[in-house]
Amino acid sequence: xxxxxxxxxxxxxxxxxxxxxxxIVLALSGQGADCAFTYTAHQEAAEALADxxxxxxxxxxxxxxxxxxxxxxxxxxxxxxxxxGRLDILVNNAGITRDRSLMGMSxxxxxxxxxxxxxxxxxxxxxxxxxxxxxxxxxxxxVSSVSGIRxxxxxxxxAAAKAGIIGFTKSLAQEVAPYNVRVNAVAPGFIETxxxxxxxxxxxxxxxxxxxxxxFGTAGEVAQAVLFLVSEASHYIxxxxxxxxxxxxx
Numbered sequence: 001x002x003x004x005x006x007x008x009x010x011x012x013x014x015x016x017x018x019x020x021x022x023x024i025v026l027a028l029s030g031q032g033a034d035c036a037f038t039y040t041a042h043q044e045a046a047e048a049l050a051d052x053x054x055x056x057x058x059x060x061x062x063x064x065x066x067x068x069x070x071x072x073x074x075x076x077x078x079x080x081x082x083x084x085g086r087l088d089i090l091v092n093n094a095g096i097t098r099d100r101s102l103m104g105m106s107x108x109x110x111x112x113x114x115x116x117x118x119x120x121x122x123x124x125x126x127x128x129x130x131x132x133x134x135x136x137x138x139x140x141x142x143v144s145s146v147s148g149i150r151x152x153x154x155x156x157x158x159a160a161a162k163a164g165i166i167g168f169t170k171s172l173a174q175e176v177a178p179y180n181v182r183v184n185a186v187a188p189g190f191i192e193t194x195x196x197x198x199x200x201x202x203x204x205x206x207x208x209x210x211x212x213x214x215x216f217g218t219a220g221e222v223a224q225a226v227l228f229l230v231s232e233a234s235h236y237i238x239x240x241x242x243x244x245x246x247x248x249x250x
Contacts, residue, residue, distance in 0.1 A: 004032030005231045010084040012076070013037040014067050014124055015094030017046040019193040020143065023219035024091055025049060027227045029058040036061035036080045038094065059084060067094045067120030073127040081131065089230050090128050092121045092165075093143040099155045110157045117161035121168060129176065138181040139230045142169050143222075144241060146189040146249040162187075166241055173239030182238040184229045189245025190216040212247030 011028045015021040016037025026049075029035045035053055039046040039062060046062040053060035061083050065072050081087055095117040098109040121142055132138025147155060148162030166185055173183040190207050199207075208214060225244050228234055243249050 004030075005227070005233075006089075007032035009033040009088040009230075010080065010086050011035050011089035011091065011230070012080055012087065012124070012128070013091040013093055014065075014120065015039070016091075017042050017049055017062070020188065020191060020219045020222050021091075021093040022049055023223035024093060024226050026052065026056075027220070027223035028089070028091075028230070029053045029056050029060070031227060031231075032058065033089065034059040034061075034084050036063055036076075036083070038063050038065040038067065038076065040064065040066050066116075067092075067123055068115045070123045070126075073123040076124070077127040077131065087128060087131050088137065089139045089141075090124060091141045091143070091226060091230075092124055094120050095143065095161075097155065097158050099158060101154050102156050105157065113157040114161050114164075117158065118164045118168070121165055125168075125172070129172075129181075132181045133176065133179045136180045138176075138179075140169075140172070140181070140183040141226050141229050142183070142185040143226075144169070144185045144187045146187050146243060146245040149187055149241070149243065150249045169241065170239045177238055182229075182235075184234075184238060185241045186222060186225050186229070187241050187243045187245065187249065188217065188222050189243070189248040191222060191244075192216045192218055210248055211245070212250070215246065217244055217246060 011033045013025050016025045017039035025035050025037050050060035050062045098113050142165050144165040145162040147159045151159035169185040222244050
């Protein structure tokens with residue numbers, strides 16, 4: 001008997017070719033979901049991930065998309081529905097950083113992060129929400145950050161975007177709950193990814209001192225939280241922010 005939690009579901013994960021996004025894609029497909037995922041570069045990594053999904057017995061659809069593109073997001077939704085015949089799950093994971101002090105932050109630094117990390121969530125969610133409302137079924141998980149809850153100096157753009165995602169999540173959850181559509185968020189802390197591998201040793205040591213569990217998290221741990229939020233195990237949970245941060249944001 002097939003015990004996969006997401007059998008016959010179709011999911012979209014933005015920014016899915018590497019890091020946390022890649023782990024989310026593999027977790028969802030491992031539980032029976034067909035997965036489309038977006039990427040902006042690293043086509044080889046995207047194609048390799050698609051092969052892994054297919055090896056798990058699920059269908060895969062890598063899509064090159066900049067989530068800042070409102071019309072492109074609408075086209076993506078129609079492409080996924082045309083390819084798979086349905087849409088059940090949206091995970092908004094795509095994001096960038098441009099950390100520096102406000103005094104040194106250019107308008108482009110601000111706009112790039114806000115447009116990608118926050119407006120990108122609007123673009124893709126706006127594109128799929130009509131489908132979810134019409135079918136009276138759907139699940140959205142937005143990847144925020146502990147920086148939206150306990151911001152650090154030097155990232156006013158990133159903190160503003162990630163805090164905005166939390167407000168977006170809670171407001172939309174109230175709008176769509178009568179239609180059996182759930183909207184939640186996860187807020188990762190320091191996670192071992194390509195991005196955090198570039199942090200200096202002094203910064204890592206200082207960060208570890210602030211984390212009660214005394215270590216960085218893994219992309220797989222974030223993925224398992226997302227899997228929980230899109231599964232029937234959390235069918236009475238909406239409008240919530242699940243922190244995966246080792247206690248950092250307490």
